[in-house]
């Protein structure tokens with residue numbers, strides 16, 4: 001039987017909600033001890049020579065055991081709980097700020113959908129300032145971070161400066177993420193990532209709370 005603590009390589013299904021969830025689940029158990037690869041059917045797999053590998057949900061033949069993981073407290077959690085974890089964090093965010101006097105909170109959508117995707121950045125990888133036009137609230141869960149070398153490499157930066165609006169005098173907020181951090185912010189806020197020089201992957205799951213106009217605001 002495979003000893004879970006010996007695993008140092010995780011292959012998970014790319015562009016797939018179950019894949020995202022399983023990558024997160026694996027990280028909860030293994031953290032930075034493992035490397036993570038998003039793969040699709042028909043794609044050349046990564047070189048796993050001398051690696052102890054687990055392959056997360058591909059296709060439909062997944063049994064109940066494969067759909068669970070053990071968190072750092074020894075508790076068994078199902079992958080699908082990732083969605084409820086995100087929703088719980090969103091609701092906590094709203095409860096914390098709901099009495100603020102701003103339209104962002106006063107017009108909070110009563111019905112919404114959740115969109116999520118994974119982001120893998122490699123050496124020198126970064127994202128330019130952008131917003132998420134279809135979202136109301138956005139967030140990131142960090143599965144694997146990179147060394148900052150005391151230069152904020154791999155950090156996420158929030159500002160009012162980007163392609164949609166610009167205020168050079170406005171302050172910037174920088175967050176240097178740790179593995180496991182969940183960062184939540186208005187989708188209309190410009191954000192970018194700082195390029196990093198480490199020869200490793202920076203892996204995260206991003207998500208948007210998208211108002212569901214069919215269900216009403």
Ligand SMILES: [Fe+2]
Nearest residue numbers: 130131132191
């Ligand atoms: Fe983004």
